[in-house]
Amino acid sequence: MDAFTNFATGTVTLFSDPLGIALFFGGVIGGMLFGAIPGVSMLTLAAILLPFTAHLSAEHGIMLFSVIYCTGVYGGAITAILFNIPGAPENAPTAFDGYPMTLKGEAGKAVGAAVMCSAIGGTVSAILMMLATEPIAEWAISAFGPPEIFALVFFGLAVAASVGAKTLWKGWLSILAGLMIAVVGLDPVGGIERYDFEMPYLLAGIHFIPTILGFFAVSEIMVQAEKKATGAYKAPKISVDFPSFGELWAHKIAVLRSIIIGFFCGILPGIGATLAAFMGYNEAVRWSKERWEFGKGKLEGVISSETANNAATGAAMIPLLALGLPGGALTAMMVGVFQMHDMEPGPLVFINSADLVWVVFAAMFFANLSILFIGFLETKTIINLLRIPFQFLAPLILMLATVGAYAVRGLVIDVVVMFVAGVAGFFLRRTGYSVAGIVLGLILGKIGEQTFAQAMQMLHYEWTGYFSRPIGLSLLIAGLLTLGASAYRAFFAEPEPEGPPEDAKTT
Amino acid sequence: MGNLKTGHLVEAGLWLLLALVLFIFSFEFNKPIEIYKFGASGWPRAIILMIVLAALGQLAWHWKRGEGGATSKLNAAADDSVEAPEDHSSLNWYAHTFAMVAIPFIYLRVPDFLGGMMGLPPDGLGTIKLLTAFPLMALFGWMAYRNQVGGMLALPIFFGALLEDMGFYALAPVFAMCVMYLMGERRIGWMAGVAAGVFGILLFMFVKLLYVGLPTGNIHPFYDFGTWIVTILQ
Structure with a gap:
């Protein structure tokens, strides 16, 4: 059977079963809602629902999680834009320009662009996923081993160091701080305790969900509290003017570029949508003729980030289903759903459970399409949250964040970690460090160390082994060049102006 | 002293102190792993070394440039930092807050x-x-x-x-x-x-x-x- 026939069969199976339909729409709305409520995220919903999937069939359970994944990644953009609180790490770059747009009174435009681009990125990714899962899985199996994944992590971190902080040095220090936080807990090779200070909690490492909530949600509330106390607070302006077709069409190249970046980053296990979003944003800045406008409320920043992270959702299913390797927290929970039904994701799923695979593919395709329709309706209502005075919204966000941090593992200490991260984020942002960089370092640190150890063992501790692995070598060289160029620029080049050059002003 | 200010020295000192503390604690888990040459402490110590290099690099940069602006348009683009109000940046305020x-x-x-x-x-x-x-x-x-x-x-x-x-x-x-x-x-x-x-x-x-x-x-x-x-x- 070809892909189209399989897709048609999957669609019919999905929509001919009342429970399947209910779960599909429940997942679509739940993912969007939890993604869009400040303080909680799609991961909170997924963590809450995980035990209940034991009562569902494997098909329904996996389908529900894949739908939540698609719509939750979009939903996280709403809080990133409206409150500078990314619903998930992959929405962090969306806040860079989305939140300044809200402050300028262009929230509707930013959210509208996020709706459109999430739907486009996700739908194209779902189509590509259906057409290319098998050939790409075969290629990825042979071409991407631990040395390549480590090289990609290295390249991603080298690129990300240049985003979010006041200077490159602060960008690097932010990422290194994140990498160091990721070291806490058991080492990935020998299981030896590191920096646990004899606290059992720290053995499991510092979870990234409380850290993200702290660095973004809590620190933002503290920043706003200080502004209120000093009289510098400005209420965000409300608007529901969505971007025109012409405005979106003008960014077609950015959309296309982000789809490609998002899809290829999403394929890689363990990295997924977060790196996709950062790289999508970074490339948009790099290729733009108006780079100085990024970070001040440029529509292209939101478009690039949101297209890339949703384009990664379809691609992230490829390593999960083809190799059994999760690309992030939510896909890791999907592995849990498989295991609850005595199944292991991997190449055999395509043979033993082809029906399941195609129902999931169809569900993801329609979930991305539904973002377009339900997303616009939801946005019109959610944007009104901005009308609530911030002193009333703040306790709600803080308490939701408390529930979100606690629900991940049922540990109160996660709540304390979140609030400590909030205070740290407050002071780090004052001194020009990048909280997004710390979070990226924390997320990529574990997989970076693990793949480095595996790569060194595979290459017999000889870096020259990379010469026989062209993809890994290219990524390492690209990372080194990025680091070298930024170090050169940091020391020898004149600081670049933050405004437009004179010739740009006159044209 | 070039363009260095006390704040720059304090910032670099804090990073170096952090690196030193982390390095000292790394001896607690400096155990060999049979299948892995670098052991449990190899990766964290590499990061500590990079922290030291980046902190010194930042200090040298401040020495040359002072406070300076963003070192690239990319930094300027996505700088999510916030300015501290004057009355909330005194030593007194910090001491009171940390207490x-x-x-x-x-x-x-x-x-x-x-x-x-x-x-x-x-x-x-x-x-x-x-x-x-x-x-x-x-x-x-x-x-x-x-x-x-x-x-x-x-x-x-x-x-x-x-x-x-x-x-x-x-x-x-x-x-x-x-x-x-x-x-x-x-x-x-x-x-x-x-x-x-x-x-x-x-x-x-x-x-x-x-x-x-x-x-x-x-x-x-x-x-x-x-x-x-x-x-x-x-």
Whole structure:
């Protein structure tokens, strides 16, 4: 059977079963809602629902999680834009320009662009996923081993160091701080305790969900509290003017570029949508003729980030289903759903459970399409949250964040970690460090160390082994060049102006 | 000294001190792993070395450029930093604020330490915790009244520190009202109404609908109050 026939069969199976339909729409709305409520995220919903999937069939359970994944990644953009609180790490770059747009009174435009681009990125990714899962899985199996994944992590971190902080040095220090936080807990090779200070909690490492909530949600509330106390607070302006077709069409190249970046980053296990979003944003800045406008409320920043992270959702299913390797927290929970039904994701799923695979593919395709329709309706209502005075919204966000941090593992200490991260984020942002960089370092640190150890063992501790692995070598060289160029620029080049050059002003 | 300021030296000193502390602690797990040449400490020590290099690089950069601006358009583009207001960047303000942030950690450590010294059973430890919590709360309130922004920074950590013992159900409404007060709200009716509304929404959504188990606390009467609410809702 070809892909189209399989897709048609999957669609019919999905929509001919009342429970399947209910779960599909429940997942679509739940993912969007939890993604869009400040303080909680799609991961909170997924963590809450995980035990209940034991009562569902494997098909329904996996389908529900894949739908939540698609719509939750979009939903996280709403809080990133409206409150500078990314619903998930992959929405962090969306806040860079989305939140300044809200402050300028262009929230509707930013959210509208996020709706459109999430739907486009996700739908194209779902189509590509259906057409290319098998050939790409075969290629990825042979071409991407631990040395390549480590090289990609290295390249991603080298690129990300240049985003979010006041200077490159602060960008690097932010990422290194994140990498160091990721070291806490058991080492990935020998299981030896590191920096646990004899606290059992720290053995499991510092979870990234409380850290993200702290660095973004809590620190933002503290920043706003200080502004209120000093009289510098400005209420965000409300608007529901969505971007025109012409405005979106003008960014077609950015959309296309982000789809490609998002899809290829999403394929890689363990990295997924977060790196996709950062790289999508970074490339948009790099290729733009108006780079100085990024970070001040440029529509292209939101478009690039949101297209890339949703384009990664379809691609992230490829390593999960083809190799059994999760690309992030939510896909890791999907592995849990498989295991609850005595199944292991991997190449055999395509043979033993082809029906399941195609129902999931169809569900993801329609979930991305539904973002377009339900997303616009939801946005019109959610944007009104901005009308609530911030002193009333703040306790709600803080308490939701408390529930979100606690629900991940049922540990109160996660709540304390979140609030400590909030205070740290407050002071780090004052001194020009990048909280997004710390979070990226924390997320990529574990997989970076693990793949480095595996790569060194595979290459017999000889870096020259990379010469026989062209993809890994290219990524390492690209990372080194990025680091070298930024170090050169940091020391020898004149600081670049933050405004437009004179010739740009006159044209 | 080039363009260096005291702040630059302090910043570099803090990073180097952090690196030194982390390096010293790395000896605790500097154990060989049979299948991996670099052992458990190889990766963290490489990061520590890079932290030292980046901190020194930043110091050299400040020496050459002073405060300077963004080193690239990419940095300028996504700089999410915030400016500190003048009256909130004095040494006094920092000392006062960090003293407030330390209060929750005193609560997390002191009762256990005292209980251990006195060899108290769990029930007795609860009493020690209560006896420690209330004076600390009073001290916190007094300090927060004088420094509201510092209070806003430390309050959530204090809430988190008390959560295990006093539970979400008893603390959340009080916490919500304190947040509103520290953010400048003074209308008692509004504060009580919003706190009740927020608390009600959370209980309905998470406890009633989704059966999420929130911390009930483990000290009487907070534990009894928490379990009473859960019993009513579920």
